[in-house]
Amino acid sequence: MSLVTCHISVSLDGFVAGPNQRAEEPLGDGGERLHEWAFANAAWREQHGHEGGERTPDSEVTEEVTAGVGAYVMGRNMFAGPGEGPWDSAWRGWWGEDPPFHVPVFVLTHHGREPLEMDGGTTFHFVTDGIESAVSAARAAAGDGAVSVAGGAQVIQQTLRAGLLEELYLHIAPVLLGGGERLLEDVGDPVLEPVKVVASPAATHVKYRVTYGERG
Amino acid sequence: MSLVTCHISVSLDGFVAGPNQRAEEPLGDGGERLHEWAFANAAWREQHGHEGGERTPDSEVTEEVTAGVGAYVMGRNMFAGPGEGPWDSAWRGWWGEDPPFHVPVFVLTHHGREPLEMDGGTTFHFVTDGIESAVSAARAAAGDGAVSVAGGAQVIQQTLRAGLLEELYLHIAPVLLGGGERLLEDVGDPVLEPVKVVASPAATHVKYRVTYGERG
Numbered sequence: 001m002s003l004v005t006c007h008i009s010v011s012l013d014g015f016v017a018g019p020n021q022r023a024e025e026p027l028g029d030g031g032e033r034l035h036e037w038a039f040a041n042a043a044w045r046e047q048h049g050h051e052g053g054e055r056t057p058d059s060e061v062t063e064e065v066t067a068g069v070g071a072y073v074m075g076r077n078m079f080a081g082p083g084e085g086p087w088d089s090a091w092r093g094w095w096g097e098d099p100p101f102h103v104p105v106f107v108l109t110h111h112g113r114e115p116l117e118m119d120g121g122t123t124f125h126f127v128t129d130g131i132e133s134a135v136s137a138a139r140a141a142a143g144d145g146a147v148s149v150a151g152g153a154q155v156i157q158q159t160l161r162a163g164l165l166e167e168l169y170l171h172i173a174p175v176l177l178g179g180g181e182r183l184l185e186d187v188g189d190p191v192l193e194p195v196k197v198v199a200s201p202a203a204t205h206v207k208y209r210v211t212y213g214e215r216g
Numbered sequence: 217m218s219l220v221t222c223h224i225s226v227s228l229d230g231f232v233a234g235p236n237q238r239a240e241e242p243l244g245d246g247g248e249r250l251h252e253w254a255f256a257n258a259a260w261r262e263q264h265g266h267e268g269g270e271r272t273p274d275s276e277v278t279e280e281v282t283a284g285v286g287a288y289v290m291g292r293n294m295f296a297g298p299g300e301g302p303w304d305s306a307w308r309g310w311w312g313e314d315p316p317f318h319v320p321v322f323v324l325t326h327h328g329r330e331p332l333e334m335d336g337g338t339t340f341h342f343v344t345d346g347i348e349s350a351v352s353a354a355r356a357a358a359g360d361g362a363v364s365v366a367g368g369a370q371v372i373q374q375t376l377r378a379g380l381l382e383e384l385y386l387h388i389a390p391v392l393l394g395g396g397e398r399l400l401e402d403v404g405d406p407v408l409e410p411v412k413v414v415a416s417p418a419a420t421h422v423k424y425r426v427t428y429g430e431r432g
Contacts, residue, residue: 012408013400014230174408174424176400184229184392192390197420199413206420208390
């Protein structure tokens with residue numbers, strides 16, 4: 001069965017977005033600094049249609065977290081922005097007509113909508129009956145690939161609380177945001193085991209295996 | 217001049233002690249899990265008078281953070297416990313007659329007291345006029361050695377806010393405490409640069425250089 005995994009950039013003080021998230025600044029104040037490790041590296045730039053960038057340990061991590069993903073799960077805010085955001089049939093996501101997913105994406109929402117087929121293999125499906133259902137649908141669609149929970153924080157928290165997330169790959173940025181949206185809050189008491197660490201001056205990448213049994 | 221450094225164990229959700237800190241459980245609920253990486257390794261056990269333990273990457277980190285320390289700075293709570301704690305001339309710290317410091321220790325407190333000379337080279341000095349004064353006194357006492365800020369969180373936060381801490385070595389334990397005493401809160405906006413990472417199954421050790429100039 002598909003591995004359910006998640007990779008996300010987090011500040012050293014635990015935030016995945018800075019304070020004052022808003023439509024013009026969906027990552028909040030300073031939130032872009034979380035992703036500097038990605039913006040500079042060659043693999044991310046290529047995936048997002050830019051040239052240049054350096055081959056760094058961060059490039060390898062970028063390739064690792066995108067290889068073999070068969071489907072994504074994401075929250076409504078990630079698809080349409082924080083707060084009220086745009087939510088009508090004209091809204092086609094933040095990523096233009098060829099989003100960088102190239103596989104089915106299951107958007108967890110309270111508002112149903114017909115699937116939205118984009119260029120390049122991305123189709124957004126809208127799931128209204130909860131995280132278990134979204135993960136099940138993503139697993140079915142992913143085939144031999146992994147299910148990657150793309151974010152935001154609330155959806156990742158839901159997968160942890162439900163005991164569904166099997167791997168959590170944190171990109172710990174050397175950044176203090178001082179406030180904003182926390183990642184690891186109200187997630188129950190999963191057992192985390194670091195299984196891989198990749199270090200660079202731009203971030204410390206730590207992959208955790210996540211289980212929910214008795215503590216060893 | 218002496219490097220001002222700090223090493224401390226922190227949970228993946230950012231706590232240096234669990235909820236409900238109290239005299240019988242000064243690390244709070246679950247707080248001991250932060251230090252499992254240390255308890256199991258040979259270097260820590262030897263320093264604390266126990267035999268056994270394994271030689272692991274964690275052992276090397278333990279040796280690294282204790283080598284070359286010429287003086288410590290610590291908060292009143294670390295010396296005497298949270299809340300009211302014991303605070304009279306009979307109280308000689310938590311560590312018995314031969315504490316594991318072996319150099320001068322400057323305790324930041326509101327209550328003056330004569331220096332307390334212990335066995336094995338540890339002398340506790342009590343500083344009542346603030347963090348700058350405590351760090352200055354520790355620097356003078358440390359000679360060519362480093363000044364290590366031992367904790368707790370409040371004293372570390374003070375050194376960051378005052379722009380005094382030059383190195384922060386975090387032992388990131390694969391543990392979620394869900395509450396307790398946060399480390400990186402209300403510390404201003406220092407610039408952090410990871411300069412070393414040591415990984416083990418028990419913890420991810422990340423050493424940050426800390427500066428306070430303009431962001432690059």
